[in-house]
Amino acid sequence: xxxxxxxxxxxxxxxxxxxxxxxxxxxxxxxxxxxxxxxxxxxxxxxxxxxxxxxxxxxxxxxxxxxxxxxxxxxxxxxxxxxxxxxxxxxxxxxxxxxxxxxxxxxxxxxxxxxxxxxxxxxxxxxxxxxxxxxxxxxxxxxxxxxxxxxxxxxxxxxxxxxxxxxxxxxxxxxxxxxxxxxxxxxxxxxxxxxxxxx
Amino acid sequence: xxxxxxxxxxxxxxxxxxxxxxxxxxxxxxxxxxxxxxxxxxxxxxxxxxxxxxxxxxxxxxxxxxxxxxxxxxxxxxxxxxxxxxxxxxxxxxxxxxxxxxxxxxxxxxxxxxxxxxxxxxxxxxxxxxxxxxxxxxxxxxxxxxxxxxxxxxxxxxxxxxxxxxxxxxxxxxxxxxxxxxxxxxxxxxxxxxxxxxxxxxxxxxxxxxxxxxxxxxxxxxxxxxxxxxxxxxxxxxxxxxxxxxxxxxxxxxxxxxxxxxxxxxxxxxxxxxxxxxxxxxxxxxxxxxxxxxxxxxxxxxxxxxxxxxxxxxxxxxxxxxxxxxxxxxxxxxxxxxxxxxxxxxxxxxxxxxxxxxxxxxxxxxxxxxxxxxxxxxxxxxxxxxxxxxxxxxxxxxxxxxxxxxxxxxxxxxxxxxxxxxxxxxxxxxxxxxxxxxxxxxxxxxxxxxxxxxxxxxxxxxxxx
Numbered sequence: 315x316x317x318x319x320x321x322x323x324x325x326x327x328x329x330x331x332x333x334x335x336x337x338x339x340x341x342x343x344x345x346x347x348x349x350x351x352x353x354x355x356x357x358x359x360x361x362x363x364x365x366x367x368x369x370x371x372x373x374x375x376x377x378x379x380x381x382x383x384x385x386x387x388x389x390x391x392x393x394x395x396x397x398x399x400x401x402x403x404x405x406x407x408x409x410x411x412x413x414x415x416x417x418x419x420x421x422x423x424x425x426x427x428x429x430x431x432x433x434x435x436x437x438x439x440x441x442x443x444x445x446x447x448x449x450x451x452x453x454x455x456x457x458x459x460x461x462x463x464x465x466x467x468x469x470x471x472x473x474x475x476x477x478x479x480x481x482x483x484x485x486x487x488x489x490x491x492x493x494x495x496x497x498x499x500x501x502x503x504x505x506x507x508x509x510x511x512x513x
Numbered sequence: 514x515x516x517x518x519x520x521x522x523x524x525x526x527x528x529x530x531x532x533x534x535x536x537x538x539x540x541x542x543x544x545x546x547x548x549x550x551x552x553x554x555x556x557x558x559x560x561x562x563x564x565x566x567x568x569x570x571x572x573x574x575x576x577x578x579x580x581x582x583x584x585x586x587x588x589x590x591x592x593x594x595x596x597x598x599x600x601x602x603x604x605x606x607x608x609x610x611x612x613x614x615x616x617x618x619x620x621x622x623x624x625x626x627x628x629x630x631x632x633x634x635x636x637x638x639x640x641x642x643x644x645x646x647x648x649x650x651x652x653x654x655x656x657x658x659x660x661x662x663x664x665x666x667x668x669x670x671x672x673x674x675x676x677x678x679x680x681x682x683x684x685x686x687x688x689x690x691x692x693x694x695x696x697x698x699x700x701x702x703x704x705x706x707x708x709x710x711x712x713x714x715x716x717x718x719x720x721x722x723x724x725x726x727x728x729x730x731x732x733x734x735x736x737x738x739x740x741x742x743x744x745x746x747x748x749x750x751x752x753x754x755x756x757x758x759x760x761x762x763x764x765x766x767x768x769x770x771x772x773x774x775x776x777x778x779x780x781x782x783x784x785x786x787x788x789x790x791x792x793x794x795x796x797x798x799x800x801x802x803x804x805x806x807x808x809x810x811x812x813x814x815x816x817x818x819x820x821x822x823x824x825x826x827x828x829x830x831x832x833x834x835x836x837x838x839x840x841x842x843x844x845x846x847x848x849x850x851x852x853x854x855x856x857x858x859x860x861x862x863x864x865x866x867x868x869x870x871x872x873x874x875x876x877x878x879x880x881x882x883x884x885x886x887x888x889x890x891x892x893x894x895x896x897x898x899x900x901x902x903x904x905x906x907x908x909x910x911x912x913x914x915x916x917x918x919x920x921x922x923x924x925x926x927x928x929x930x931x932x933x934x935x936x937x938x939x940x941x942x943x944x945x946x947x948x949x950x951x952x953x954x955x956x957x958x959x960x961x962x963x964x965x966x967x968x969x970x971x972x973x974x975x976x977x978x
Contacts, residue, residue: 380731384707387683388734390747397715397735398722417726437655470623472659502658505727513722513735 340463344425423473475501599869690717692724699730751805763875
């Protein structure tokens with residue numbers, strides 16, 4: 315039986331892999347920058363900036379990304395009283411699958427390989443939880459393949475959420491205006507809509 | 514203008530009042546009280562007018578008589594009416610640009626493009642914008658959802674500006690929901706160090722953590738302990754912000770229910786809680802902090818017993834704490850005495866903000882510096898030296914002789930008694946030492962030489978702390 319997910323603890327091997335796989339879907343090789351932001355290449359380097367080394371921690375199903383010093387201080391807080399800390403990347407479902415949450419947008423937007431920009435008239439429909447249609451598509455990374463994790467931005471480069479590409483860049487050109495380009499996964503509107511269940 | 518007679522008052526009570534008449538009467542009485550000698554009726558005293566004015570204010574503005582009197586007594590009559598008037602009009606909508614994600618100029622431009630008319634709040638803040646008019650809901654624009662700004666009243670910028678958190682510090686926000694101040698602190702610290710955002714109400718931590726994540730604050734730990742659990746949960750903070758739960762008499766324009774639902778007992782309970790919390794806040798400080806050691810106590814209430822009263826209590830209870838300048842460039846000085854109450858002489862360093870003066874919510878901000886215990890010890894030594902000097906001087910006056918012996922059991926009772934706290938209070942105010950001695954003299958233990966007893970208490974305190 316797998317360890318309880320209620321506890322405040324480091325992730326198990328399997329859980330870590332599940333989280334990395336999801337992240338890699340968006341950021342690809344850049345994943346290394348998330349795990350090792352200082353660019354440390356040797357073990358000594360890692361030990362040097364022990365305080366800022368990022369960690370993954372699990373609390374009540376949710377996965378948090380935080381640095382070591384915050385983690386050490388937060389151990390003083392009793393588990394039932396600890397609500398959140400650092401960045402919330404997402405949560406494990408009851409069946410053990412990992413689902414990226416809107417809290418991971420900062421990380422994804424910084425390192426994502428494939429991006430989609432929506433026109434101003436498409437911002438609100440996306441923020442209300444709808445998929446992105448061709449008519450709202452402003453720009454798209456040149457070589458985006460099909461079913462690839464993409465970050466959705468406004469034309470002024472504000473990250474609005476993320477999703478999965480429905481077509482490759484080449485195929486979107488042939489699409490009619492109502493055809494779907496990006497399947498919605500998460501958007502910043504959730505901070506308002508799902509405030510109660512988010513964290 | 515003539516005050517209504519008893520019969521007229523009764524008729525008003527049964528038949529209901531004409532608001533216009535009452536308001537006219539309020540204005541008249543204020544004018545009369547302004548130049549009392551000239552305008553008063555021959556057979557009327559100032560108390561008669563004041564009483565009628567308070568009754569009229571309570572009926573016209575809809576406050577309970579108790580609260581009307583409480584608030585009225587803090588101001589001059591015309592200022593009081595201006596205060597009550599200002600509580601009837603809503604304050605302007607303001608936002609704070611989140612410097613973690615954007616700059617104020619960029620944000621202003623983005624919002625102007627969406628049809629929002631806005632302007633910087635004032636020279637005193639670099640992150641505040643005032644909204645005049647908007648075609649879109651300001652709380653649901655893509656910029657808002659992406660965390661570029663927070664809807665936040667200007668009064669809640671002030672305690673954070675006073676706290677002035679520095680990068681890489683450990684900071685505590687004791688009552689933090691919904692997170693406006695927390696996220697401002699995090700922004701000032703540029704996402705370094707750590708901010709503990711606590712709120713006793715678990716339900717309110719939902720919106721707190723949603724806001725914290727939306728605004729991209731990565732150095733925040735959200736927890737839900739009773740504030741009084743600190744520093745048992747974790748201490749050693751460089752700075753602590755205590756924006757205490759309060760009656761909300763400063764935010765009447767936002768929440769009118771305060772007018773009627775706060776009784777005398779509520780005020781007593783609240784200030785009791787505030788006193789407990791401020792001591793916990795002070796005790797959570799790392800007194801050896803290289804950069805900090807500050808506590809900011811603020812409330813959105815204007816009543817004295819929730820503001821100066823609480824700070825005064827903390828100063829008396831913790832001799833190693835002193836008031837320092839808040840660093841805010843405007844605001845009214847706090848009261849050093851009011852209504853027969855005397856507060857600490859440095860209380861003028863605290864700042865009050867009023868709706869009718871500053872066009873923001875009523876607010877109180879004070880900044881306390883928590884000094885290391887060694888400073889306290891120095892103070893103790895000074896007190897001792899002064900004590901010895903006094904003793905020498907007094908020796909001539911005193912009846913000499915009385916045998917002085919000490920019995921630990923006896924002393925224990927004394928130390929736990931009021932003299933103990935009394936004496937502690939004296940430590941910060943050595944000039945009051947003599948008065949304290951006199952009190953000790955008249956006590957039942959008058960066979961003990963007071964100054965020696967005082968000396969022993971000092972030693973006890975030193976060992977104890």
